Amino acid sequence: xxxxxKATVEALxxxxxxxxxxxxxxxxxxxxxxxxxxxxxxxxxxxxHRGINLFKLAGGYQFMTSRRFYPMVLKMKxxxxxxxxSQAAFxxxxxxxxxxxxxxxxxxxxxxxxxxxxxxxxxxxxxLIRIAGRKDVIGxxxxxxxxQKFLELFGLNSLxxxxxxxxIGVNDS
Amino acid sequence: xxxxxxxxLELQLEGFNGPLDMLLHLVRKQKMAIADISIAPITEQxxxxxxxxxxxxxxxxxxxxxxxxxxxxxxxxxxxxxEQEAFEEMREELIFQLEEYEKVLTQAGKLxxxxxxxxxxFPRSYKEKIEKEDWEFKVGDNGAFLLVEHYxxxxxxxxxxxxxxxxxxxxxxxxxxxxxxxxFAEKRKVRFSALARVRERGFVVYLxxxxxxxxxxxxxxxxxxxxxxxxxxxxRTIFTEEKQEQLVARFE
Numbered sequence: 001x002x003x004x005x006k007a008t009v010e011a012l013x014x015x016x017x018x019x020x021x022x023x024x025x026x027x028x029x030x031x032x033x034x035x036x037x038x039x040x041x042x043x044x045x046x047x048x049h050r051g052i053n054l055f056k057l058a059g060g061y062q063f064m065t066s067r068r069f070y071p072m073v074l075k076m077k078x079x080x081x082x083x084x085x086s087q088a089a090f091x092x093x094x095x096x097x098x099x100x101x102x103x104x105x106x107x108x109x110x111x112x113x114x115x116x117x118x119x120x121x122x123x124x125x126x127x128l129i130r131i132a133g134r135k136d137v138i139g140x141x142x143x144x145x146x147x148q149k150f151l152e153l154f155g156l157n158s159l160x161x162x163x164x165x166x167x168i169g170v171n172d173s
Numbered sequence: 174x175x176x177x178x179x180x181x182l183e184l185q186l187e188g189f190n191g192p193l194d195m196l197l198h199l200v201r202k203q204k205m206a207i208a209d210i211s212i213a214p215i216t217e218q219x220x221x222x223x224x225x226x227x228x229x230x231x232x233x234x235x236x237x238x239x240x241x242x243x244x245x246x247x248x249x250x251x252x253x254x255x256e257q258e259a260f261e262e263m264r265e266e267l268i269f270q271l272e273e274y275e276k277v278l279t280q281a282g283k284l285x286x287x288x289x290x291x292x293x294x295f296p297r298s299y300k301e302k303i304e305k306e307d308w309e310f311k312v313g314d315n316g317a318f319l320l321v322e323h324y325x326x327x328x329x330x331x332x333x334x335x336x337x338x339x340x341x342x343x344x345x346x347x348x349x350x351x352x353x354x355x356x357f358a359e360k361r362k363v364r365f366s367a368l369a370r371v372r373e374r375g376f377v378v379y380l381x382x383x384x385x386x387x388x389x390x391x392x393x394x395x396x397x398x399x400x401x402x403x404x405x406x407x408x409r410t411i412f413t414e415e416k417q418e419q420l421v422a423r424f425e
Contacts, residue, residue, distance in 0.1 A: 014297070017297075053294070055291075055294065057291075062296055063296070063297065064294035064295055064296045064297075065294050065295045066294065067290070067293035067294050070293040070294070073295050077295065080292065081292045081295060082288060082289060082292035083288065087190050087281070088190045088191070090281040090282075090284060090285055091190060091277055091278065091281045093281070093284060094277050094280040094281035094283075094284050095277055095280075097280075097284065098277075098280050110270075110273055110274065110277060111190075111191050111193065111274070111277070112191050112192045112193035112194075112196075112236065112240065112270065112274060113191045113192070113234070113236040114234075114235060114236050114239070130318075130322075131318045131322075132318075133318070153288060153291065153292075154284060154287045154288050154291060155287050155288070155290060155291030156287070162280075163280075163283045163287070165276060165279065165280070
C-alpha cells in the first residue's frame with residue numbers, strides 16, 4: 001500500500017468531527033471504496049497499540065483515545081463523557097432501539113405505564129432518538145427511531161450491532 | 174440507580190420503574206418462572222406493596238393502580254367458572270407483557286454497558302458545530318419533521334441571541350447635578366429620601382454620586398445618625414453660577 005495514501009486517509013478521519021464513512025473518503029479522494037477500506041483496516045492495526053485507536057462507529061471510522069488510558073484522560077478532562085440517564089430512560093431507549101420504528105403508545109405499553117412522552121421528548125432533546133414519520137393508523141401517531149448519535153454514543157456501527165438477546169442468553173422467540 | 178435532574182421525571186417508587194417492574198420483582202422474590210405466575214397471591218402482594226407505599230406517603234403514579242385493578246379483575250374472574258377462558262386469556266397476556274418487559278430490562282442493561290464501555294474512549298475534543306456536513310437537503314417522506322426540527326433550532330438560537338436592551342437614560346449626570354443646585358438655591362436642609370422619592374434606581378445612583386461630589390466640594394454637608402438611616406443634606410454655601418457651571422462641566 002502507498003504510505004502516502006494511507007496517511008491521507010488518516011488525515012481525513014482525524015479532521016472529521018464525527019465518524020467518517022469509507023464511501024465519503026472514497027468520494028473525496030476519488031478512488032474506489034475498496035482501496036479506502038484496505039487503508040482503514042491497516043490504519044486500525046497500525047494504531048492498535050497506540051494512545052489513539054481507530055473505532056468503527058455509526059457506519060464510519062473515528063479516532064478516539066484507547067480505553068486503556070481512560071483514567072489518565074479522565075483526570076485531564078475532568079468530565080465524564082457518559083450520559084446520566086435514569087433507569088426509565090434507559091428502558092425507553094432500549095425499547096425504541098430494538099423495536100423501531102415505534103410509537104409513543106407502544107413504548108408506554110411495553111413499560112406498562114400510561115405515558116412516556118416526557119422521556120421521549122428528553123431523549124429527543126439529547127438527539128438520541130428522532131421522529132421518523134407517522135404510523136398509518138387512526139390518529140397517525142408519530143414513529144420514533146434512534147439517531148446516528150445514538151450509534152456513536154453506544155459504540156455501535158449499525159443497528160445490526162445491537163447485542164441480540166440470544167447472545168446474552170435470553171431466548172427471544 | 175441513576176438520578177439526573179433532566180430525567181428524574183418518572184416517579185421512582187422505592188426504586189421501581191413502573192408496575193411491571195414491581196410485579197417482576199414480586200415474581201422473582203417467589204423464585205417463580207414468569208410462565209408459572211399464580212395470580213391470587215401475586216395480587217395480594219402487589220396490593221400490600223401499594224399500601225406500604227401509601228403509608229410512606231409516596232406519590233404513587235396512576236399506572237400502579239391500573240395494574241392493581243387489572244390484577245383484581247383477573248383474580249375475580251379466576252374464581253368464576255364461566256369466566257375461566259377470559260381469565261386464561263388475561264393471564265397469558267400478562268405473562269407475555271412480563272416476559273417482554275424482562276427482555277427490555279436485559280436490553281437496557283446491555284445498552285448501559287455499551288455506553289459505559291465506549292465512554293471510556295474520548296474523541297478529539299475540538300468540535301466545529303457548523304451544520305454543513307453532507308448538506309444536501311434531501312426531502313423524503315419525513316420532510317415535514319425535518320423542517321420542524323430545523324425551525325425549532327432556529328427558534329432556540331433566536332432565543333439565545335435575543336439582545337439585551339440598553340435604554341438611554343432620560344437624564345444625565347449633568348441634569349441631576351443641576352437639579353441639586355436648583356433645590357439648594359431655595360432650601361437649606363433636605364432629606365435625601367425626599368429627593369430620591371419615586372425616582373427609579375438609575376436616578377438615585379446619579380443623585381447619590383452628585384451628593385458625594387458636592388460634599389467633597391464643600392457645598393453640602395451630609396449627616397447620617399445611623400447605618401442605613403436617613404441622610405440629611407445641609408447647604409453650607411451657595412456656589413456662584415460660574416463655579417456651578419464648572420462642576421457641571423466635569424460631567425460632560
